[in-house]
Amino acid sequence: MTRTPRTTARPATTARRAVARTRTLLKGENGMGTVRKTVLPGGLRVVTETLPTVRSATFGIWAHVGSRDETPALNGATHYLEHVLFKGTERRSALEISSALDAVGGEMNAFTAKEFTCYYARVLDADLPLAIDVVCDMLTSSVIDPEEVESERGVILEEIAMTEDDAGDCVHDLFAQTMFGDSPLGRPVLGTVDTVNALTRDQVARFYRKHYDPTRLVVAAAGNVDHSKVVRQVRAAFDRAGALARTEGAEPVGPRGGARTIRTAGGVELLDRPTEQAHLVLGMPGVSRNDERRWPLAVLSTALGGGMSSRLFQEIREKRGLAYSTYAYTSGYADCGLFGVYAGCRAAQVPDVLRICRQELDQVAGSGLKDDEVRRAIGQLSGSTVLGLEDTGALMHRLGKSELCWGEQMSVDTMLAKISAVTPDDIREVAREVLAHRPSLSVVGPLTDRQAARLHEAVA
Structure with a gap:
């Protein structure tokens, strides 16, 4: 050995x-x-x-x-x-x-x-x-x-x-x-x-x-x-x-800086697989984990696809029955981030699901959210933040990640205050900045050549 x-x-x-x-x-x-x-x-x-x-x-x-x-x-x-x-x-x-x-x-x-x-x-x-x-x-x-x-x-x-x-x-x-x-x-x-x-x-x-x-x-x-x-x-x-x-006498390595900016590539990537469902992610560049805009973007993501009352869930699943699972999410890194929406549906439904996703994103980018949507998303995000810290594993995760990524600890009360302080104007501003980017699309599933061509056209 x-x-x-x-x-x-x-x-x-x-x-x-x-x-x-x-x-x-x-x-x-x-x-x-x-x-x-x-x-x-x-x-x-x-x-x-x-x-x-x-x-x-x-x-x-x-x-x-x-x-x-x-x-x-x-x-x-x-x-x-x-x-x-x-x-x-x-x-x-x-x-x-x-x-x-x-x-x-x-x-x-x-x-x-x-x-x-x-x-x-x-x-x-x-x-x-x-x-x-x-x-x-x-x-x-x-x-x-x-x-x-x-x-x-x-x-x-x-x-x-x-x-x-x-x-x-x-x-x-x-x-x-x-x-x-x-x-x-x-x-x-x-x-x-x-x-x-x-x-x-x-x-x-x-x-x-x-x-x-x-x-x-x-x-x-x-x-x-x-x-x-x-x-x-x-x-x-x-x-x-x-x-x-x-390493005696050495100081801890600090959080990652934002100097190494990663440029986004973008475009459309399709992977043909003989699955029962097709899975798609439509998204665009988001914000880094140090950007204060992450708070309104989190509220926006929640309103768009964070629960059963969200826009995407209501439009795609409840009203039209086109998918079982659909949601929105954000990921923040040291120097960049991304915003995405996901849906899993039959391959024949992909063009319709993609069209609805684009319509909802374009609408929010143009006019933001309604006041009641903002209030509901803030309440949902606040509740899930607290409920997500109800076990020691989640608390350990917050401690370690906060120290490693930010070099500080933010209290739950401060996090809730950051979320509650988000205004409809904040969301309109971040929606215009993030959702106005040309989206990228990835799909895994059994797509025909004709369906693939339609997807390229839909994102162009």
Whole structure:
């Protein structure tokens, strides 16, 4: 088994001379927990939200790396590494990693996104020290065993095949490619069959060493947790691996800047598949996650396709019965974003569904929303925001992503105030700016040549 070279940790007395910086970010008010943050020597950030009334805790580590950090040849490396870190450390085998959490009824998983990766475990509060030890061990001491890298290659290829078989998933990958072209944001998070087959153990190991030092990691925990205890346990786990000693004195890597602007490609991409339904996404460039226009755009998206009373749901499903599922959504990245509407319908209905989507978008771009639509969308978005934070997993997700992407924590009250402050004029302005762009279209399904030609004409 190949071992990752390790640097001996400094003695505890030396490590303590470097002072950890701790402060309270949010005081527990209106049912929310107290949020605290500590920056350890070595640049590791630990953020917690304490809720003494629950009996569970979710612990996660967020890495400042996603698929947009890959070169074309390394497409899929971030996700590949996510799999490999579960396959064994210097202290635990792959079976011991999974059985440790299974033995206490815990849940452990991970996900890779365009701009970050997250590893997490949800356990009873009494088992939090175990979760911390296991997840930290995975992140700091993976051996990247060559045999495990090879065996996991087959698993990842099956995951790619599974996504390819699900046209509803496949259309979103196709839309990213349509919007962003052959850029990091346009490539699939999973990689392709060719790039995954070409990745070597040494490439995955180099990717690990480059992107997983403490300055690029954020630890987040939420639930019935004690901040000081979490910090001590995390510090002990990272010291055991010598990780903090290697970066002592370094400051954390800040949120991504907006300098690397990705130009949108646009156009029409059609993928012929022998499915029962055709799946389409129509969209255009949106706003970045730092843009204050994201608040009115979120309200606009909710009014257009965020629920059963939304325009698209009413027009496409309720009035005409053309589709079972239709919705609108936004995605914000460090330097750009997108706005899209989705529908799944029979192939023969695609032109009609597309026509209705375009009519609704054009109408809102020209005249905005009615006042009652704005009020209803604000209420729906506010309610879903609060209800979405009712479990420790969602709270951990908010803590980690906020620290990694914004470098700050926004209280729920502040988020609700931002949403409530959106006016019909704000929505009209953002609708004119976003929806006036020439749309891009992606469709996956059994399209005839004639249908394909009509779709090209409809978006031209």
